[in-house]
Amino acid sequence: MASVKLIEYEEAGPEVRAVYDDIMATRGSAWVNNFWKALAVDPALLERTWTSVKQVMAPGALDPLTKEMLYVAVSATNGCGYCINSHTAAARAKGMTDAMLAELMAVVGMANETNRLVQGFQVELDAAFAEGGRKD
Amino acid sequence: MASVKLIEYEEAGPEVRAVYDDIMATRGSAWVNNFWKALAVDPALLERTWTSVKQVMAPGALDPLTKEMLYVAVSATNGCGYCINSHTAAARAKGMTDAMLAELMAVVGMANETNRLVQGFQVELDAAFAEGGRKD
Amino acid sequence: MASVKLIEYEEAGPEVRAVYDDIMATRGSAWVNNFWKALAVDPALLERTWTSVKQVMAPGALDPLTKEMLYVAVSATNGCGYCINSHTAAARAKGMTDAMLAELMAVVGMANETNRLVQGFQVELDAAFAEGGRKD
Amino acid sequence: MASVKLIEYEEAGPEVRAVYDDIMATRGSAWVNNFWKALAVDPALLERTWTSVKQVMAPGALDPLTKEMLYVAVSATNGCGYCINSHTAAARAKGMTDAMLAELMAVVGMANETNRLVQGFQVELDAAFAEGGRKD
Amino acid sequence: MASVKLIEYEEAGPEVRAVYDDIMATRGSAWVNNFWKALAVDPALLERTWTSVKQVMAPGALDPLTKEMLYVAVSATNGCGYCINSHTAAARAKGMTDAMLAELMAVVGMANETNRLVQGFQVELDAAFAEGGRKD
Amino acid sequence: MASVKLIEYEEAGPEVRAVYDDIMATRGSAWVNNFWKALAVDPALLERTWTSVKQVMAPGALDPLTKEMLYVAVSATNGCGYCINSHTAAARAKGMTDAMLAELMAVVGMANETNRLVQGFQVELDAAFAEGGRKD
Numbered sequence: 001m002a003s004v005k006l007i008e009y010e011e012a013g014p015e016v017r018a019v020y021d022d023i024m025a026t027r028g029s030a031w032v033n034n035f036w037k038a039l040a041v042d043p044a045l046l047e048r049t050w051t052s053v054k055q056v057m058a059p060g061a062l063d064p065l066t067k068e069m070l071y072v073a074v075s076a077t078n079g080c081g082y083c084i085n086s087h088t089a090a091a092r093a094k095g096m097t098d099a100m101l102a103e104l105m106a107v108v109g110m111a112n113e114t115n116r117l118v119q120g121f122q123v124e125l126d127a128a129f130a131e132g133g134r135k136d
Numbered sequence: 137m138a139s140v141k142l143i144e145y146e147e148a149g150p151e152v153r154a155v156y157d158d159i160m161a162t163r164g165s166a167w168v169n170n171f172w173k174a175l176a177v178d179p180a181l182l183e184r185t186w187t188s189v190k191q192v193m194a195p196g197a198l199d200p201l202t203k204e205m206l207y208v209a210v211s212a213t214n215g216c217g218y219c220i221n222s223h224t225a226a227a228r229a230k231g232m233t234d235a236m237l238a239e240l241m242a243v244v245g246m247a248n249e250t251n252r253l254v255q256g257f258q259v260e261l262d263a264a265f266a267e268g269g270r271k272d
Numbered sequence: 273m274a275s276v277k278l279i280e281y282e283e284a285g286p287e288v289r290a291v292y293d294d295i296m297a298t299r300g301s302a303w304v305n306n307f308w309k310a311l312a313v314d315p316a317l318l319e320r321t322w323t324s325v326k327q328v329m330a331p332g333a334l335d336p337l338t339k340e341m342l343y344v345a346v347s348a349t350n351g352c353g354y355c356i357n358s359h360t361a362a363a364r365a366k367g368m369t370d371a372m373l374a375e376l377m378a379v380v381g382m383a384n385e386t387n388r389l390v391q392g393f394q395v396e397l398d399a400a401f402a403e404g405g406r407k408d
Numbered sequence: 409m410a411s412v413k414l415i416e417y418e419e420a421g422p423e424v425r426a427v428y429d430d431i432m433a434t435r436g437s438a439w440v441n442n443f444w445k446a447l448a449v450d451p452a453l454l455e456r457t458w459t460s461v462k463q464v465m466a467p468g469a470l471d472p473l474t475k476e477m478l479y480v481a482v483s484a485t486n487g488c489g490y491c492i493n494s495h496t497a498a499a500r501a502k503g504m505t506d507a508m509l510a511e512l513m514a515v516v517g518m519a520n521e522t523n524r525l526v527q528g529f530q531v532e533l534d535a536a537f538a539e540g541g542r543k544d
Numbered sequence: 545m546a547s548v549k550l551i552e553y554e555e556a557g558p559e560v561r562a563v564y565d566d567i568m569a570t571r572g573s574a575w576v577n578n579f580w581k582a583l584a585v586d587p588a589l590l591e592r593t594w595t596s597v598k599q600v601m602a603p604g605a606l607d608p609l610t611k612e613m614l615y616v617a618v619s620a621t622n623g624c625g626y627c628i629n630s631h632t633a634a635a636r637a638k639g640m641t642d643a644m645l646a647e648l649m650a651v652v653g654m655a656n657e658t659n660r661l662v663q664g665f666q667v668e669l670d671a672a673f674a675e676g677g678r679k680d
Numbered sequence: 681m682a683s684v685k686l687i688e689y690e691e692a693g694p695e696v697r698a699v700y701d702d703i704m705a706t707r708g709s710a711w712v713n714n715f716w717k718a719l720a721v722d723p724a725l726l727e728r729t730w731t732s733v734k735q736v737m738a739p740g741a742l743d744p745l746t747k748e749m750l751y752v753a754v755s756a757t758n759g760c761g762y763c764i765n766s767h768t769a770a771a772r773a774k775g776m777t778d779a780m781l782a783e784l785m786a787v788v789g790m791a792n793e794t795n796r797l798v799q800g801f802q803v804e805l806d807a808a809f810a811e812g813g814r815k816d
Contacts (some may be wrong), residue, residue: 037254097688099196100198103586107198116785140678252377307526314650320736337511346520379482405493486656655758673762
C-alpha cells in the first residue's frame with residue numbers, strides 16, 4: 001500500500017483531473033494507473049512527470065516498442081516490480097512477443113553479468129572505444 | 137589498470153587463442169579488447185562468457201542494434217564506464233545516430249526516475265498489469 | 273518472512289534485552305521493530321548496529337528530521353520496501369508533511385535521472401567542481 | 409571524455425542558447441557546466457531536463473540546501489562521481505560545512521548498510537510502519 | 545506471478561526436459577524450481593543459463609559453500625528476494641549455520657556502508673592498492 | 681581527489697591518532713590508507729567505522745579470507761573501484777590466488793545475471809525456499 005493516499009478522479013482538483021484526462025486521451029484508455037494517483041499528492045510533480053514521460057515515449061528516432069523495451073531493461077536492472085510489470089504489459093500491447101521478451105531478458109542478464117566482471121577486474125578502456133566511438 | 141594481468145595473443149595458450157580467434161572472426165576485426173584479455177586469466181571463464189555473449193547478441197527475435205542499445209541502457213543504469221563506452225561504440229558501428237543515442241538516454245533517465253518514484257511511494261501494482269499483461 | 277528466527281523479548285538473553293531496552297528508552301516506545309529482532313540472531317551485530325544508528329541519527333550538525341529524510345532518499349534509491357516504510361513513518365513522526373515527502377521524492381527521482389544521464393553520456397567533471405568545491 | 413560532442417555557447421542554436429542563458433541567469437553565474445553541454449545534443453532533452461531540475465530544486469516545502477544534500481545522498485548511493493562532486497560543491501555554496509557533509513555521509517553509509525541487512529535477512533514489515541505511517 | 549508462463553515438466557518439449565533432468569540429477573532432487581520454469585520460455589536461454597550456473601558453482605579453487613555465500617552476498621546487495629531466499633537455503637543445505645549467515649550479513653552490510661562512504665567522499669586510490677595488489 | 685581534506689598523522693588530533701595507531705597495530709603496517717584519512721574529517725565517524733570494520737572482519741564463524749572475498753563481491757556489484765582494488769589486495773595478502781579471484785568473479789557475474797533474470801521475469805518464490813530454508 002502506497003505511502004501517500006492515491007487520489008481518485010472523483011476527489012481530484014482541476015489540475016489533477018486535467019492530467020488524468022490527458023493520460024486517458026493519449027492512451028485511449030478509460031482509467032489511470034496507481035502510479036499517477038500517487039504522484040497526484042503533488043500536482044506539480046504529477047504534471048511535470050507526465051509531460052516528460054509523454055514526450056520521451058513518443059515516436060522519434062526510436063520507435064515506441066523499442067522505448068518500452070529499454071524501459072523494461074532499466075526496470076529489471078533496478079528490480080522495480082511495479083515498473084517491470086507495467087512496462088512489460090505496455091510492450092506487449094505494442095507487439096512484444098514472448099520470444100522478444102526472452103531475448104530482451106537474455107541481454108539484460110548478460111549485460112548485468114559483464115558489467116560486474118568489467119568492474120570486478122577493473123578493466124581499463126581500450127583506446128578504440130574512447131568517447132563511445134564518436135567520430136566528430 | 138586491471139586487477140589481473142591482461143593476456144596478449146602471443147603469450148596465450150591454445151584454449152585462449154581459440155577464443156580470441158573466434159572473437160576476431162565473428163567481428164571481422166584484427167584485435168581483441170581488454171575485457172577478454174582480463175577474462176583469459178581463467179580460460180573456462182573466457183570461453184563460457186564469450187560463447188554466451190555471442191549467442192545472446194546474435195540476430196533473433198530482436199535485431200543486433202536493438203540488443204546493443206539494451207546493453208547500453210543496462211550499462212548506464214549500472215554506471216559501468218567501460219561497458220557504456222564499448223557498447224555505445226558497438227551500437228554506433230551498427231547504425232545508432234546521435235539522435236537515437238539521445239532518445240535512448242532520455243528513456244534510461246526517465247525510467248531511473250520513475251523506478252525510484254514508484255519505489256519511494258511504494259505504489260502497489262494495478263490488477264491490469266499483473267503478470268506483465270500476459271494472456272496465456 | 274525473515275530468513276532467521278525473530279527473537280522476542282521474552283526469549284532473549286541479557287545482551288539482547290539490554291539493547292531492546294535501550295531502543296525502547298531512546299525512542300520512548302513500548303516495542304521493538306522486526307529489524308532488530310532479526311539482528312538479534314547475532315548479539316554483537318545487534319549491539320554494534322544499534323549503537324551506530326543511535327549515534328548517527330542523533331541531533332548534530334544536521335537535525336533529526338533532515339537525517340530521516342536522507343535515510344528515505346537512500347532507501348528509495350536502493351528499493352528497500354521495509355526501509356522506505358519505516359523511515360517514512362519515522363520522518364512523519366518528526367514532522368514531515370505530505371508536501372515535504374513529495375518534494376523529497378521529486379529530488380530523489382530527478383537525482384536518479386540525472387545520475388544516469390551523466391554516466392550514460394560519460395560526462396567529464398568541470399574543473400570548478402573538483403574536490404566537491406572544497407576551499408581548504 | 410563524453411560520448412557526445414559538448415556544445416559550446418558559440419556554436420549552439422537559438423533553442424540551446426535560450427536554455428544556457430536561463431541556466432546562467434538562474435544561477436547568477438557566467439558559465440554552463442559540461443552536463444548541460446552534453447544534453448544539448450538533443451535540444452528537447454536539454455530543455456526538459458533543465459526545466460525539471462529548476463522546478464524541483466527551487467525553494468518549496470524543503471529549502472534548497474536540504475534538496476542539495478538529498479541530491480548528494482542519492483548520487484553517493486549510485487556512485488556517480490560527477491554528480492557527487494557537482495552537488496557537493498553546490499551544497500557547499502549554499503552553506504554546507506564539512507561537519508554537515510560528514511553527518512550526511514554517515515547517514516548515507518548507515519542507510520546503505522541497514523538497507524542491505526533488511527533485505528539480506530528478508531525482514532517483514534511491522535504493521536505500525538505500513539503505508540509509511542500515513543494517517544489519512 | 546511471473547511475467548511468462550512457467551513450463552511444467554509434463555508440458556515441456558524434449559530440450560527443456562533434458563535440462564530439467566540434468567538439474568534434478570545434478571542436485572539429487574525430485575523437482576525443479578520456478579526460476580528454471582520461467583527461463584524455459586526460451587529453451588536456449590534455459591540451457592545456456594543452467595550450463596553456466598552448473599560450471600560456475602562446481603567445486604574448484606573455491607568450495608561450493610563459499611560460492612553459495614558469495615551468491616547470497618551479491619543477491620542481498622541487489623535486493624533480489626527470490627535469490628536471497630533460494631541461495632540462503634542452498635547455503636544452509638551445504639552447511640551454513642545461523643552464526644555464519646550473521647557474519648556474512650555483517651560483512652555485506654559493512655561493505656555496502658564503506659562502498660558508499662568511499663564514493664561519497666570520492667577518495668582516491670592509494671598506490672599500494674593499484675591493480676588490486678597483483679605482483680606479476 | 682577527495683571532497684574533504686585528507687588528514688595526515690602529523691596534523692591529526694589525539695582522537696584521530698589513536699585510531700590511526702590502532703589501524704597500524706592491528707594490520708602490522710606502517711601506514712594508513714586514504715579512506716581513513718578522509719573519514720578523519722569527523723573523528724566520531726572515523727572511530728565508529730574503524731571499530732565496526734575491525735569487529736566484522738575479525739576471525740569468527742567465517743575466516744578472514746572468506747570475509748575479504750565477500751567484501752570484494754559486494755564492492756564489484758556496487759562498482760566501487762577503490763573498494764575493489766583495496767579489498768582484492770587485502771584478499772591476496774591473505775592467500776587469494778588468481779584462480780580463486782577468477783572463480784569469485786565468475787560467481788559475482790553469474791549472480792548479477794540471474795538476479796536480474798529473476799526480477800525481470802518476476803518469478804515467485806518456491807515454497808521450499810521460504811525463509812531461506814530455515815528449520816527452527
